[in-house]
Amino acid sequence: MLKIHHSFILQFLGIFTLMGIIASFVGYFTLKESVISDYEVRLKQEIGLIESTLQYVTDMDRYIAETAPQIGKRITVIASDGTVAAESDANREEMENHANREEVMAAAKGEYGQAVRFSHTIGIDFLYVAKRVVWQGSPYTLRLAVSLQKVLDDFYTLLFRLATVLGLLLLVVVYLAIRMSRKIRYDIAQLSAYLEEISDKNYKAVVKPRYFTEFLQISLLLKNLVKKLAKRERQKRKYTARLRLINKQRNDILSAISHEFKNPIASIVGYAETLYDDPEIDGRIRQRFLQKITANAQKISTMLDRLSLSVKLENNDLAPSYSRFDLCELATECANNITKKYTDRTLEVSCASTFVEADRTMIDLVVTNLLDNAMKYSESAVHLEIHEGMLWVHDRGIGIAAKEIERISSKFYRVEKNTWDNSMGLGLSIVSYILALHGTKLQISSVEGEGSSFGFGITPLLQKPSDTALSAEESEEG
Numbered sequence: 001m002l003k004i005h006h007s008f009i010l011q012f013l014g015i016f017t018l019m020g021i022i023a024s025f026v027g028y029f030t031l032k033e034s035v036i037s038d039y040e041v042r043l044k045q046e047i048g049l050i051e052s053t054l055q056y057v058t059d060m061d062r063y064i065a066e067t068a069p070q071i072g073k074r075i076t077v078i079a080s081d082g083t084v085a086a087e088s089d090a091n092r093e094e095m096e097n098h099a100n101r102e103e104v105m106a107a108a109k110g111e112y113g114q115a116v117r118f119s120h121t122i123g124i125d126f127l128y129v130a131k132r133v134v135w136q137g138s139p140y141t142l143r144l145a146v147s148l149q150k151v152l153d154d155f156y157t158l159l160f161r162l163a164t165v166l167g168l169l170l171l172v173v174v175y176l177a178i179r180m181s182r183k184i185r186y187d188i189a190q191l192s193a194y195l196e197e198i199s200d201k202n203y204k205a206v207v208k209p210r211y212f213t214e215f216l217q218i219s220l221l222l223k224n225l226v227k228k229l230a231k232r233e234r235q236k237r238k239y240t241a242r243l244r245l246i247n248k249q250r251n252d253i254l255s256a257i258s259h260e261f262k263n264p265i266a267s268i269v270g271y272a273e274t275l276y277d278d279p280e281i282d283g284r285i286r287q288r289f290l291q292k293i294t295a296n297a298q299k300i301s302t303m304l305d306r307l308s309l310s311v312k313l314e315n316n317d318l319a320p321s322y323s324r325f326d327l328c329e330l331a332t333e334c335a336n337n338i339t340k341k342y343t344d345r346t347l348e349v350s351c352a353s354t355f356v357e358a359d360r361t362m363i364d365l366v367v368t369n370l371l372d373n374a375m376k377y378s379e380s381a382v383h384l385e386i387h388e389g390m391l392w393v394h395d396r397g398i399g400i401a402a403k404e405i406e407r408i409s410s411k412f413y414r415v416e417k418n419t420w421d422n423s424m425g426l427g428l429s430i431v432s433y434i435l436a437l438h439g440t441k442l443q444i445s446s447v448e449g450e451g452s453s454f455g456f457g458i459t460p461l462l463q464k465p466s467d468t469a470l471s472a473e474e475s476e477e478g
Helices: 004-056 060-071 102-109 149-199 213-277 283-314 327-341 360-376 427-437 465-477
Strands: 074-079 084-087 112-118 125-135 138-147 323-326 347-350 355-358 382-387 390-394 442-447 451-457
Touching: 004 112, 004 125, 004 138, 004 149, 060 074, 060 084, 074 125, 102 112, 102 125, 102 138, 149 213, 213 283, 323 327, 327 347, 327 360, 327 382, 355 360, 360 382, 360 390, 360 427, 360 451, 427 442
Parallel strands: 347 382
Antiparallel strands: 074 084, 074 138, 112 125, 125 138, 323 355, 382 390, 390 451, 442 451
């Protein structure tokens, strides 16, 4: 298969050669027609001169023999029956009857007759011009003929000159074609190198065609294509990373569920097997075992409810049901419920009556989770306060490393320390979702070894979302 620059040169040379051949044919026929037209005029003029002198001619053969060399033409006199009466260049006795010659018949009908044909007598092409004349009272046809060999000679001369010019032009064309071929190869090499870079996923490669606008347009199209490929590559990486994250989360879910469900299920199975194996067990022990089984089953149910709630919140399947209530009162109730679980611990509440517009059940879950985490991971007193537009839960526990703070509220995330247990990593995740639904967010500050503070701003809860939107619109119109 030919390369583009080779194909270009061959096609260019082919076209140039074809044009030369066509020019030669056109030149030949144009020259021939021009010469024939010129000869016709001259022959008619010479026939007129000869006709004017026929009245003084007594010997036609002698007159023709003397006149033909002077004018350089072949002269033939044809009788009315077609026989040759006189001939300057051949033996008239050996010549055929000319009554059916084209120019003779045309002269009989009109003033002049002319024809171009090959003369078998002389062996070359001739232009014949004939006219009816009267000599010694009898009608004759006077015919003059001129050889067209000169046309060929002139054409060959012209063809030689044309070939010389075309040869020189061909050399120039070949030189220019070679230069153009080098430029084409340069631009193609640039595009090829660029495509190789793209195939290696080097989307920052640069292509700079130097000579041809078409290659520049191709390079621009390639750059647009590369942008799309780069964008798709980034999307592919993001999608791959997302798949990996989903797989990791799925593994985390299985790991978390396995970890959290293992002890309750083991307890249920153990107590149940004991009761099954010993039907005569003491009634008080049986009652305590059944309470343990019920408590562990309730624990599993609670964890499943949390998992279900997290999924619903994440998928926006739950919407807050707004009502007006006292946040301080709610926080006090949550604290009283938590102290029933941690009977040997101290939980202090410091707040004043603060009415908010929010989903009471969801906010109850938020406060309960924050208090439960603080009590679980702190051995000293826990303090809840509502102050300066914030609800804070402070503990003096183990604290959280700075690198973990931004991630502990992620779904199924668990910190590296074994002592930190985030209940399948769902507690703070649920808290974050609920607070986001209410237009606020979870804030965390912690120092390792000193304790942590978890809280959220209550300013967005002081009025209904519709009232907030209306106030914002009125502010914009004002």
